[in-house]
Amino acid sequence: AFLVIPIRVDRRTVGVLGCHRIRNRSRPFSDDITILRICATLAGQVLELNEILDRKTRALEAHNQMLARALETHSARYGIIGTAPALLKALAELELVASANANVLLLGESGTGKEVFARALHLASPRRDRPFIKVNCAAIPESLFESELFGYERGAFTGASEARAGWFEQAGSGTILLDEIGELPLAMQTKLLRTLQEGTVTRLGGKKEIKVDARLVAATNRNLEREVAAGRFREDLYYRINVIPIRLPTLAERRDDIPALAMHFVSRFNEANQRNVNLTADAMARLREHPWPGNIRQLSNFIERLVLLADKPALNAGDLAPFLSAMAHVSSQSAQEDAALHGPATGRGGPAFRPYLRAGSHSAEDLRRALAQSGGNKSRAAQSLGLTARQFAYRWEKAEMDGEESAHRAK
Structure with a gap:
């Protein structure tokens, strides 16, 4: 008789283990099947370990290549990477x-x-x-x-x-x-x-x-x-x-530097938070494709959040998708709030420089509405109005003083 047992790895059949059985044997047939199953299981475990080792080796090689590229740029003058x-x-x-x-x-x-x-x-x-x-x-x-x-x-x-x-x-x-x-x-x-x-x-x-x-x-x-x-x-x-x-160039003008910058931030935040998170090659490619309107500061903020919230040591492009979507949602929400207060933007991405606004550029009602929509956060309210925190505070204090003066006159 010829006996065959499948060899399985991760619920997949990757081969078979077969043997001839001598017809006149004193040992029961079930014993032979059991021995054959044990051998097939051991063979499957060896193959599975080999696959895992191979995957880890490839990941380490890719990671080492990224580190080598990061070291090449990290040696740049004055710590400026790129x-x-x-x-x-x-x-x-x-x-x-x-x-x-x-x-x-x-x-x-x-x-x-x-x-x-x-x-x-x-x-x-x-x-x-x-x-x-x-x-x-x-x-x-x-x-x-x-x-x-x-x-x-x-x-x-x-x-x-x-x-x-x-x-x-x-x-x-x-x-x-x-x-x-x-x-x-x-x-x-x-x-x-x-x-x-x-x-x-x-x-x-x-x-x-x-x-x-x-x-x-x-x-x-x-x-x-x-x-x-x-x-x-x-x-x-x-x-x-x-x-x-x-x-100084924007991050969009230096996309080839994004992988090195990302590796630098990953290393920094891993060390600061005692984490061990790494990014695969396809994750780096995904970061390189992203527009990054907030430039290096936005990339740094994103990597820090990624390192802190990651639930596994190696993140690929698919793992980045929820984080990028959440970041895009926040940016979209801010743009909608700004459009609601000032009307739609006239150009893609807005002006490269923040326009200067006169002291009376916003009414007291504009300030109150922005503050209410920002949940009482004055910094966020200022940002939604295109103001700095100092400019918002000045206009807010002026609006309160004008209100008190009006009330005094009414009396």
Whole structure:
């Protein structure tokens, strides 16, 4: 007799195990079948282990190739990752002016890495061993600009119990980054221009001029030429800070850098959160195809969420789909809210630079409606109206003051 038992791997028949049985045997037929089944099971387990090992080997080889590519770009100067021509052009311009003392203006969309470039400029300059001070002009209330930038003397205002050096003094002979310089009020633009021209600052409440030697790097996502034409940015200050303009490319202009950037963020967030999540080659290809309107900041945010919420160690393109859909839904919802408040957008993706809006650009009812639709979150309300948090707060306080004044007159 000829006996045959199927060999199965993961519920699939991949072969058979057969043998001839001697007719005149004292051992029962069922015993022979049992032995044959045991051998077929063992053979199936060996084949299954071999398949698993083969899959893991291929995945590790692909992962090692990605790591090798990431290391090639990670060794890029000043920690700036990428080899796209537009990025290398910006880096070449940066290195060309690093040893000079001229002011530099970094231009580009939000999330393109202007702070990283400013730090790279500092590291490439002879000032690298001196302080690097970064100031976000959009985050400083208008009433505090002068005291923050130029410092104050003791007793200059209520609560000033001791003197404090401003950011320009703290920078010393290092580098100071004024990010979002387009948010600077006109009154402060005048004082900044004086500081840049004379190389001195006067603390709030003080009379003594203090010499400063910090190199200025300004950054903005606005079109300052339009701001100058509209009278919202001083022309003389614009020419003073625009000595060396460097434009930073968007992520859409450097798609070939996305896999390396993604690997960098995966490694960073794995280490920070004690995770071990990796992306397959098809997942990297899917990330490369995504538009990323929020540029590098959006990619970083997405990878961090991916690492924290992943339920398995290796994620493929299919695993990324729910995360990308959720991100697209949030972006779509924000666009719908903006359209409901301001009407439909006139161009795909909107303007490259956020337009400047006058102080009375939104009515009190607009502000209240936006706040209600944002669940009381003022930052989200500001974003939906195309304002910064500082601009929204100013308009909100003004609306409340106007309301109180109207009520007082009515009495």
